[in-house]
Amino acid sequence: MEGRAKKLYYLILLGIFSLSFSYPSVYDSRAGKMGAVEEYFIHKLEGDLxxxxxxxxxxxxxxxxxxxxNNxxxxxxFFPKTQAKLLYDEDHLYGIFQVMDKYVKSVVEDINGPVYTDSCVEFFFSPDENNPLYYFNLEINCGGVALxxxxxxxxxxxxYLLPSDIEKIEIAHSLPKKVFPEIQDEVVWxxxxxxxxNMLSGYxxxxxxxxxVVWKGNFYKTATFTSNPHYITWSYVDRPKPDFHLPQFFGTLIFQ
Known part of the structure; x- marks a missing residue:
């Protein structure tokens, strides 16, 4: 009986130890430890914006x-400080980014041009609950030009979405459409x-x-062809090389 009691005792200890070290699914580089998948709650807009x-x-x-x-x-x-917010109503999705930045440039002026090479913010999202790996990517440089x-x-x-559809997205930008030469001092944009x-439903x-309702998505900050290139994410992407097109790492967007 004494041997069985000892065995049972060690099994209980092992179970407690294992529970205390159960790991969530995504590494959180900010905390330096395993962390949960990011969640964001989208509130409904009351009135006009x-x-x-x-x-x-x-x-x-x-x-x-x-x-x-997450870099x-x-x-x-230089590590830019970037924040974003979303709101919604029955007909629209609203978003805003604020960036505390340096080495800022915007030279791409054509819709669906390579805006990601400029100082750029990006919102990727999967709006179909049944197909979370199908996604839109909206990328906007600091001059307000979108891909x-x-x-x-x-x-x-x-x-690519048709330029005539992209033009239906109302975009405001605090910097001029063209920013060149590069702004090397600190600037907030x-x-x-x-x-x-309804523009999305055509695709x-x-x-x-x-x-x-739950969508999936991620938010990014990039500036590939500036003197301070970087690739920064909201929901952690577990890959050694920069790649934003990995919907399996999207966070969860929950409408309220």
Whole structure:
């Protein structure tokens, strides 16, 4: 009996030890330990919202801010501080970014041009609850020029949205459309957008935003062809080389 009691005692200790070291699924580089998948709760907008790039508008006070903190690849010399917020109503999705930045440049002026080579913010999102790996990527440089695609397989099966559809997105930007030469001093810039939901339905099925609906998504900050290149994410992407087109690492967007 004594031997059985000892064996049972050690099994109980082993079970307690194992439970205390159970690991969530995604590594959180900010904390240096394993962390849960990011979640963001999108609140419903009450009333109208003027799209003017003002981060401090009262309507945005209701929205929580996400922080884009997870670096991919080599650490940049200067790490920009980037925040973003989302709101929604029956017909639109609203977003705003605020960036405390240096080495800022914007030279791409054509819709669907390589805006990611400039100082750029990006919002990738999967609006169909039944197909969370199908996603849109909306990329906007600091001059307010947008690129937008819809992908069913990253880097392989995708299409650019028509410029006439992208022009339906109302975009406000605090900096001029063209920023050159590069601004090397510290500067704060914003991007704000208002996106019609019915524009998306021409490319994908949409789970209409309402309380309880869940989309997937990620937020990014990049500046590939500046003197301070960087690739920074909100939801951690577990890859050694920069790649934003990995929907399996998207965070969870929950409509309230």
């Amino acid at each position: 003027l799209i003017d790039g003002n981060w401090d508008k009262p309507q945005w006070h209701k929205a929580d801010a996400i922080h884009i903190l 991919m690849g080599q650490d940049p010399g 937008m695609q819809f992908s069913t397989e990253p880097h392989k099966k995708f299409k 914003t991007i704000e957008f208002k996106m019609p939901l 994908s099925k949409i789970s209409d935003p309402k309380p309880g």
